[in-house]
Amino acid sequence: MARSDRGWRPTPAHLRALLVASFAMLAALVLHRPDLLVLGAPFATIALWAVLTRPRSSPTISCGISLTTVREGEATLWNVHLTRVEGMEEVTTVLERGVWSQLDPVSGVRTESLHDGEDDAGGDPARHTVSTAWRSLRWGQRNVGPGLVGATSSWGAFRFGPVELEPIGVRTLPLPAVFDTTAHAPHPQGLVGVNRAARPGEGSEFASIRPFQVGDRLKRIHWPVSARTGELHVTSSYADQDSHVVLVVDAFNDLGESEGIEGSASTLDVSVRAAGAVAEHYLHRGERVSLRVLGAADVTRVPPATGRRHLRRVLDTLAAIRPGTDRGDPDERLTRLGIGAGALVVMLSPLVSPVALQQAVALTSRGLTVVVIDSLPGDLAVPDHDGYGHLAWRLRLLERAREIRRIEQAGVP
Template sequence: MTRSADARLGAYAALAAAGLVAALALRRSELAAVAAPFALLVALGLQAPVPRLRAWLDVDRERALEGDYVDAVVTVRTTAAVDRLEVGLALPEGVELAEGSNPVAIRLAEDEERELPLRLRCSRWSSVELGDVWLRARDRIGLVRFEGRLDRRRPLRIYPTPERLRRLVSPAHTQAATGSEVAPIRAEGLEFADTRPFVAGDRVRSINWRATARRGSLVVNERHPERNADVVVFLDSFAEARASGEGTLEEAVRTAATLASRFLERRDRVGLVAFGGILRWLEPGGGLVQQYRLVDALLETGVEFSYAWKDVNVIPARTLPPRAMVVAVTPLLDERAIAALVDLRGRGHDLVVLEISPEPYLEPSRDPTDRAALRLWRLQRAELRASFERLGVAVATLEDDTTVEEALEGVRAYRRHARLVRR
């Protein structure tokens, strides 16, 4: 701990020095007697021993969801008595104090250990470190203070709260592994597809006996198998619109985390491409471990400024397997991300675009020129969405009053009725 003098100690030292100088200059011993108490206080303050303090931090868990509460305990121990000790736990952005006192002033006796419980609320998704403990102690007469910082940091990952989805977007192509998606092909499965005449090699259990009795010849059932799909979540992190601490990136991460969790629950293989100033990727996989990997990678995503032009060639090939469905979550603000999505569609990937609208983060203006520019900007974005739709790509816009479920319903409606463009 570092020692620092209080303002009163400096004043006392100045008074003691002035009294002694005056006593010597005027040869008046009574002035030295007046300055003596101040000099004694200064001597006691300078000779105050540095307190030997130790502190620990215990957190009940390392992972939490937005809105969850985390219980933490700061433990302080001293070998010598401390009349006044101030203990403070630095709270990173995204963590708020819900219950308890922080900072708090306490008194510790010799060899005493004190536990200071705190209840913290996770207000925003983030990947933070909790455990920066600040200590401040004073001597008995309050003229000298001792300050120190103890690094007891522990990781705390706050995951976005996933939105409940009843249905997801069905991919155009499925893989060979078993899953929960009904494949368009006809093979062994549970979902009824059609009936056809019996041929040599058909299984007896597939015979439709009612249809056979009506037609007078053997008829068998054809079914759709249950397969899984390869899904790649494409997160655009080139640019964002932001206002009052919130921005399109926060909404994009929440949407991407929701989609990744729900596709994994459907037993699909899910990967991630965070396409921006810094490229992050995760090859498709399944299971609970993959879910943690995906969300941890999303928490590390940020907008990194870069002038470099990037295209899909910088993405590792194994991250975008053939016949994979790419779900892009983007504000459609950067030309590099838009060009990459057009390139992916041109390469034959099944593409879905979820647009995080930047319009709610725009500040209104009364200037006629600004209003005209805003209308022109809206027309340009409408033309951009139409250009994607002409390529056979469904574009759904997420605004303040639009949920992910509603956006996906618009995508499903488009994919049911639109004719995909073939090149």
């Protein structure tokens, strides 16, 4: 709720009307010019009308948003609610445009007239709502606002406000990129996924035809082979099992300029959206997915789980990443990962920080299957303020290529 302490105040237009009317009447009396009195009469009439219809009370103002969580590219409504006051004719709202956002209207200014018979969207005739569309262009925590709201009386003679409205936080989830693969994940564990296990069990993929054993189901009897051999034979299958996929996002650095979902992407944009795509793919297949973030403080680890609600939790954690905020001991990060045996580790990194490369090699040496995805854009623009920026970047790329060859030699694809 918000309320103006200054109430309704006269506008410059009302003061000009009073001044012109007073000057015209005074000049008509002094100069004996009735025509001046006729010219000043409309201004006096409007000023008197505005005073008689001046609102006697102040409206109560509140604001809110339709959605507190959106995806990249989605929009929500910033709604300003005002109680109707007798004599109030127009309402104007102004919403400040923040970074990585769009407004409709583009200026963020919206003016609406209050006509008799108009009701609020919720059906309350005593309240009026002014809505402005706000669209988020990049993942992360965003603010809608701050904003201003004001109202005017008839003829724009008196003004209420402007009243400042506090910003409202909105979480923008990353829009996953397109990802699909038919390759089976290694080391499946469990019995709910679609990966074929290395051992026989209940499943849908044919393994072999073998002699009947005690405990076999009658529906698995293969009658053609049984009739030909004279002994009962059954069909066996491979077990359908799930896998544990660990997503490791390198957030030590965010290189490049991000222009949101409609422009160029930084390295962290690529990593976050790719992580969301991989998580969505494996979770829809019934696999267990967990998330670890390197280089970002105040980001909780997401334990392995499956399902749609778990995908939302993964995307919420990705949206909360603030790059380069973790300055802890690099040697302790491996122990904090807590990745068990048999997991498939998918690391998304621009491969610029040596710590991420060391983590990949260390995880491989523990017997885990590690896949590193390079998220460095090929057209990354590097600022060159002193003439040596491009040269330094070329040297760093040569060092990076050498480091990548080393981890490939260590068995990390």
